[in-house]
Ligand code: SF4
């Protein structure tokens with residue numbers, strides 16, 4: 493399937509979203525990503541029983557931390573997309589990119605790191 | 621183990637507001653097991669602090685390190701070269717409150733606790749911990765079917781239950797099991813329920829905090 497998804501999304505592959513750690517999400521934000529989202533399987537369809545549910549709880553915990561440090565929690569998100577669902581994956585990428593465009597660039601990126609070509613932000617996706 | 625919980629990040633940010641460079645020290649003992657102050661939690665807190673301060677345009681350098689334990693001087697001694705050479709404004713300890721006190725005793729630098737040391741307890745399941753012991757200094761749980769009425773009864777009754785026990789719940793909160801209900805059930809199970817007819821004498825609290833801070837000296841172990 494040849495499907496377009498926004499080019500600003502950088503994909504990090506993981507064997508199962510259960511492997512995604514809070515630190516992976518935080519480090520992306522700390523290093524200037526405008527947003528990070530996890531694309532895991534649908535609930536009840538995890539090949540490793542419940543990795544996606546664990547990821548979901550970790551995403552929720554990172555959202556809490558972002559709130560505590562005064563950053564929009566919407567900059568991290570959990571999406572449920574079946575591994576074979578290309579259009580679903582592209583839709584999640586578009587939704588996240590649009591959301592980040594609305595939020596604007598991450599205030600964590602210092603002035604020196606300001607990207608003059610910013611046009612909707614970079615998002616990192618953790619995907620199976 | 622000692623069970624602790626991280627302080628709110630807002631409180632920690634206020635503690636470090638005037639600093640530019642701090643050493644964040646975790647502990648591989650109890651607080652690693654209860655997921656409050658081990659290597660992982662050090663990483664998460666360090667990252668959160670960096671994000672908050674980068675956002676504020678006033679970056680904070682956070683150096684991460686985790687010691688084997690912070691309640692033994694030989695491990696706390698290992699921080700010496702780091703503290704000497706790095707020009708830290710402060711040390712942030714992620715151990716139970718023994719840790720920051722041991723570090724403060726050893727080094728002439730401000731030390732801040734990152735955790736609230738909460739109780740002596742155990743894990744009921746992943747992510748859930750409960751209080752089981754109040755370190756009264758004279759264990760008597762064998763008289764109560766092996767369950768501690770001091771730590772686990774809201775009123776520390778030695779001759780319970782009180783009139784508030786209902787449906788196995790403590791009157792203080794439906795979240796709390798009435799330990800005296802559990803003690804009764806357990807004594808029935810053990811065929812020893814008759815023992816509960818004997819009034820348990822008033823506890824001698826001199827082994828607890830009533831005598832001031834406690835100390836244990838073992839001559840056989842001294843070097
Ligand atoms: S310093 Fe505290 S948390 Fe760390 S091992 Fe010692 S008692 Fe446990």
Ligand code: SF4
Pocket residue numbers: 772773774775776777780781782783784785786789790791792797798799800801
């Ligand atoms: S209800 Fe039970 S646990 Fe609660 S205070 Fe009374 S005896 Fe103690």
